[in-house]
Amino acid sequence: MVLESENILLIGSLLLLISVIAGKTIRRLGVPTLIFFLIVGILAGSEGLGGIHFDNPSIAQFVGVVALNFILFSGGLDTRWHHIKPVLGKGLALSTIGVFLTALSVGVFVHYVFGFTLAEGLLLGSVISATDAAAVFSILRGKGIGLKGPLQPMLELESGSNDPMAYFLTITFTGIVALGSADPLTLIGSFFKEFIIGGALGWLMGRASVWLINNIRLGTEGLYPVLTLGLALFTYSCTHALGGNGFLAIYLCALIMGNSPMVRRRSLTRFYDGQAWLMQIILFLTLGLLVFPSRILPLAATGLAISAFLMFVARPLGVFIALAPFRINKRNKLFLSWVGLRGGVPIVFATYPLLAGIEKAEMIFNLVFFISVTSVLLQGTTLSLVARWLGVSVDPNRRRQDAAFETEDQVHAQQRVLHIIPGAASAGKRIVELDLPSRITVLSIEREGRFVLPNGSTLLAEGDKVQVLAPDQPSLEALQTLGWHE
Numbered sequence: 001m002v003l004e005s006e007n008i009l010l011i012g013s014l015l016l017l018i019s020v021i022a023g024k025t026i027r028r029l030g031v032p033t034l035i036f037f038l039i040v041g042i043l044a045g046s047e048g049l050g051g052i053h054f055d056n057p058s059i060a061q062f063v064g065v066v067a068l069n070f071i072l073f074s075g076g077l078d079t080r081w082h083h084i085k086p087v088l089g090k091g092l093a094l095s096t097i098g099v100f101l102t103a104l105s106v107g108v109f110v111h112y113v114f115g116f117t118l119a120e121g122l123l124l125g126s127v128i129s130a131t132d133a134a135a136v137f138s139i140l141r142g143k144g145i146g147l148k149g150p151l152q153p154m155l156e157l158e159s160g161s162n163d164p165m166a167y168f169l170t171i172t173f174t175g176i177v178a179l180g181s182a183d184p185l186t187l188i189g190s191f192f193k194e195f196i197i198g199g200a201l202g203w204l205m206g207r208a209s210v211w212l213i214n215n216i217r218l219g220t221e222g223l224y225p226v227l228t229l230g231l232a233l234f235t236y237s238c239t240h241a242l243g244g245n246g247f248l249a250i251y252l253c254a255l256i257m258g259n260s261p262m263v264r265r266r267s268l269t270r271f272y273d274g275q276a277w278l279m280q281i282i283l284f285l286t287l288g289l290l291v292f293p294s295r296i297l298p299l300a301a302t303g304l305a306i307s308a309f310l311m312f313v314a315r316p317l318g319v320f321i322a323l324a325p326f327r328i329n330k331r332n333k334l335f336l337s338w339v340g341l342r343g344g345v346p347i348v349f350a351t352y353p354l355l356a357g358i359e360k361a362e363m364i365f366n367l368v369f370f371i372s373v374t375s376v377l378l379q380g381t382t383l384s385l386v387a388r389w390l391g392v393s394v395d396p397n398r399r400r401q402d403a404a405f406e407t408e409d410q411v412h413a414q415q416r417v418l419h420i421i422p423g424a425a426s427a428g429k430r431i432v433e434l435d436l437p438s439r440i441t442v443l444s445i446e447r448e449g450r451f452v453l454p455n456g457s458t459l460l461a462e463g464d465k466v467q468v469l470a471p472d473q474p475s476l477e478a479l480q481t482l483g484w485h486e
Helices: 008-028 033-044 057-078 081-114 118-127 133-142 151-161 163-179 184-215 223-241 246-258 265-290 293-322 330-338 344-349 351-356 361-381 383-390 396-411 473-482
Strands: 414-420 441-447 450-452 465-470
Touching: 008 033, 008 265, 033 265, 033 361, 057 151, 057 223, 057 246, 057 265, 057 344, 057 351, 081 118, 081 151, 081 163, 081 293, 118 163, 118 344, 118 361, 151 163, 151 246, 151 330, 163 184, 163 246, 163 344, 163 351, 184 223, 184 246, 223 246, 223 265, 246 265, 265 344, 293 330, 293 361, 330 383, 344 351, 344 361, 351 361, 361 383, 414 473, 465 473
Parallel strands: none
Antiparallel strands: 414 465, 441 450, 441 465
């Protein structure tokens, strides 16, 4: 069967439905959901039951890059700065030094054991050097695993920020293998150029996006996600066109947007969380369709050896060295070493050598696919066991008690009607400009006998009666500084 315009919607919708519905059942058996999406793609592919012929790395790469944009953007929007700020240095060390050391150690291992040239080995190591945010957090959340101390924000930051480094290394060594040589000074200059441009444009677009969304007046609520999507994709594509790291730019842009006073921030975060899941499914289905199992099976022994080295030597080496300057106990380092799951990102990066036409490109792609699958299957299914064994997981009963407490706290929140007095500091300002505490909810505004349904862009006026929901009396008293009184 060949994918054509007449049948692509039918086939695509069937694969999506099978993946989502059957994936819930598979997850109960302990199999990571994302791997199931991959398996559905393989079964539907050229050598599977579906017989869909798909052998186009260029399209797969395009789908993968677009999907990664959505995933990174959603991750940045959902990341709270006050959570990652205390572990910023540790997370960045893992996503840069840790990624580099992982790529280096795997490259040297493959060079000496399997006869790759050093450049080819480093290329393979670069492709599989980054952990996959989608794989890590789908498993943690799916199994309800809570982590103690700084582990959760460290994993959140590392998984969201290590793609730029892995991408740089992959593109660099793809060029070295293709050309047969490299100038160290040029590589260093390219590194700083990519990350400086990516960081600068990401910050700039984040600030500009917040300002635009807060000040533009769109007549339809549904246009705000469209506007945000345009800003996100422009951030990546513009940065990439100027020679910067687009993945860094879009993640940083989303991080700034998610932590700034912005209208409709919560609704946009929920919207893009759903879109990220859709893109993850499409990504894994597409990569599954691209794979030919008959080409992977002969490489199983080599793949197992590299996968074992990655899990038990390369990743722990990168974690322990990268975190050596920081005070963090051995149990946390061991868990971070084990939770370095590979997923769809390395498989997407493996398409770059394919399109560059280097000699061992197909072998590298098939090895990366095998390593990613074994990583998620072995590490993903044992994640909760290792967390309990190392004593870094939160007791599930305690988590349920905390959730019950939070729910009860919301139920017993106080509802009050407050008046905006003449000369109040908040008069003439929009709600988003007040930077209200997150636990305060503005329910409605009564103005001259008419009720206004508020959102972040609603302009406040003297004499408004503001109905709010607050968790306690101190929160209500804090609103008095804005000129809101009962």
